[in-house]
Amino acid sequence: MKNVSEIICIICPLACRVSVAVDDEGRIVEIANFQCKKGKEYAVAEYRTPLRVLTTTVIVEKSRHALLPVRTNRAIPRKELFDCMDHLATIRVKPPLKVGEVIVKNILNTGSDIITTHELFD
């Protein structure tokens, strides 16, 4: 029994719709409709574990700014995005902070830190 998923490749404007077929044990048995090696590799990786960079904000205290923008410093599994958002909703930061400072280490065990993307002087 084959299950076929369609992965849209985002590497170039062709946006190939790569089809990835897996058997009952979850092993990939066929990959079709791609135009280049990069696309094939992307589709497999995306099928197995879609990874995303999370960019969001955290609430700032003791500052004239309301929010500080932050990001994961590496891509994390897509399924962790909402849990990370919930966790970050409880975080508070205050000045001073430089760009790139870690405000949460290894968030939810994803292996990625949450780092600042904007300076916070005051």
Add this chain to the structure above:
Amino acid sequence: MTDQPILEAEVVIIGGGVTGTALARELSRYQLETVLLEKGGELCAGQTKGSLGNIYTGLNLVGSMILKSVLLPLGTPLTELYHPHTLHTKWCEEGFKEWESVLNELDIKHRYVPLTIIAKDENQIKNLEKIRDLGRQLGGMYADFEQIDREEILSREPNVNPEVMTALFASKHVIDIFPPEVAIALAENAVENGCKVLLNTEVVGISQSGPHQIVQTSRGSIKTNFILNAACGWGDKICDMAGEGRNWGLQYRKTVMIILDTRCKGLVNGMVRWPNVPGRLDLVQRREDNILIECGTYDPTDRPDDTYTIREDVIKSMEMAKTIVPTISEKDIINTFTGVRVFNTRDVEDHIVEFHPSNKKFLNVIIRLPGIIGALPMARHVAETLKKAGCRLAKKDDFRPFRRAIPRFRDLSDEMRNRMIGDDPQYGHVVCRCETVTEGQIVEAIRRGGSTEEGIRMRTRAGMGRCKGGFCGPRVVKILARELNIPVTEVKKRSLDSQLLLCKSKELLLRDEKGSA
């Protein structure tokens, strides 16, 4: 409800449009406790906001008189169309003359703009000639115009349809103003002279309490002697609260208006229109630095707040506008809005200013359009009427007729601007780029009673430009929150149920957490 009244007054005015505010200012000349109630979050919440709003005389009035000529038997002299005994005509004639000085007293921005009524086909020329002939027969201001030919038309209004054959031209018949500015200026002056203005205060009932009346509102009750019903489109509802016996109804007609970018301001120098035709108005005019288009039919609607803009109406309106100025283009539209015009059903031609049949202290002041021109004599007439009904009108010695507008930074010289900034640096912080409005102006508008996004817009023009608040919007809202000391989520667009920002960041995420815990 039997709670204590929150206020006591001699006169309560219901309605904060140009009628109510004109009444407020007039009554503030006297030693009278006067309160004006407005149900919206800002003045001019109803018909005044959507009005065309010019102050005019002469040809435009003759044009409306001519409309009735279709009902006259053949051979009737045109002068039969002139009804000088109606309140409407009397007050328009009297009112126009005194507006110039009052506009200056109240520091309201205004400008005479030329009026050109054009005609290009036989029918239009016939109508034009009727207007011309009646105007000349009436004499005075009505005759103060000239008839000009195509060459002359195009030299004065070069962008007009080159097929025009003839036109009537008057240079002093139209004063261009911004209607909300007039009403707000009247109200500010009334408040300066002791009148109270309550916004977000809807009248829900009227009852008697001994010799007094009780006006029940959404914010408590007010004990008063007299009540003036200036609620325009809601006038019938309010009238019925005071008792039975109303012998008039209201009919509403809606019309769409379009504003073009200031880049188009050179398209016309004043008002250019086709001659009046029953049921429609077709004009393109310079409205301050924008172009205002009202080309359309007066479509019946059953609600006074039916300001719903219909796309087809805008399309038709633009097509008609192009017959006046062919180079007009949709890509220059920066705003469209719909206004509702109110007429009473008993006497469509006139106003109704009468006491309620079952309540001798409740005066209906039901004004039809145009409401601004005759507002000043109307207010005096109402004061006289109150006096005859036993209201004690003793003039104040210290009535202050002058009102200073919020400084119009945009219109000032650099030298003046520098002086203002020197006194108050907030005048150096330009918040609205499109209309050059500064933080100083916005703070002043809030101090004078503006507490909503729309209120700030009407009082300072911030947000009226082409980007429609794209840049200044968040800044204006934050200034409102700061000055009024309220959370940003409490800042309204206009009424109490027009919240702008629904929640704070993270609120929805934290709520879910709590919910599922």
Add this chain to the structure above:
Amino acid sequence: MNSNPIDVLVIGSGPAGMAAAIQAKESGSKRVLLVERAEELGGLLSQCIHNGFGLIYFNEDMTGPEYGQRFVEKVMDSKIEVLLETMVLRLAADRKVTLCNKYGIKTLAPESIVLAMGCRERTRESIVIPGYRPAGIFTAGTAQRWVNIEGYLPGREIVILGSGDVGMIMARRLTLEGAEVKAVVEILPYIGGLIRNEVQCLYDFNIPVLVEHTVVNIHGIQRVNGVTVARVDQNRNPVPETEKFIECDTLLLSVGLIPENELSYMAGVILNPVTGGPMVNERMETNVPGIFAAGNCVHVNDLVDYVSVEGEKAGQNAAEHASGKASPKMGIKLEAGENVRYVIPQTITGQREVAIRLRVKEPEKDVILKVGEFMTKRLKVVKPSEMLHLVLSERHLKGIKKGTAQLVVSCRKED
């Protein structure tokens, strides 16, 4: 108080303006003044907290603020003078600039100017969506400012009109913040932005996408309480039988960006009616000598990296102009030909290597991009939402027939 004349005055401190100011300094200008109307440098970069910036310019995948930070640091290090919360009130054809801030009004006479004012957003009013005027209608960029800088959500149940990148980015952002995006509505038969955003902003979150649809009605008098959408026919007219009500409290509009050129207009700069921005030559100079322009105020770009490249070019040439270097003559006009909406720059010298940017009108597969008859480039796919780039090298230019005054840039399907 420095009384030396200003060499280069840059209006706007976004990715174009900062790059222009930095490059002007590097090209030798003694006094460079950077004027910004907001409270901090960076323009819209501070509110674009998502990543995808810098892939070309820095070879890194950065967020808007991080990308901006690199430039801000350089601005600070380069002794560029900065005026914040300062509005340019007037720009004259003789390059006099009138500034306004809390210290007062001042008119300056810089040697050259770089216009870098960016864009504004198309509004609900100008596209005439029927309805009342309730609270709850926002353009996507203004909503972005509220969510990412001020800390407020416009609403809880959102419909987004327009599938450009800004709209899609906001769809994701609002969803992550806990709001429900009920639909992204697009009038064309295809999504307007990058495929990467389609996947990572819409499909990742199962946000319903309605192509070939538009919003025909906004419900609610004081606050939005829903919209009616309808399918459109080939003429982009709504089909009434397909109308569907979607309950929501917020409508976000991502229906177009308009280059901001009120100052350009004041100074007599000639604007290109197709782009809405100034006509520029290969030096990013407008028809007014000494007034240069770069970035989104010239044409709406797709990647910020190219905005900065353009900024550099404008800054360098503005510096050269300020130092008195003569402007070379522009010998050749570039015309937009088949399936090309516009080309930047519009005039070139024809003597020096020049980078051209262009956008196509319609999406197409297997095309030949041509400049005149002497340069061709085959492309597998072209889309209006993705800018195309060509470099006319000196070798190419040598191939142009002498006396050619005009070159047509076209993008035809290969037969």
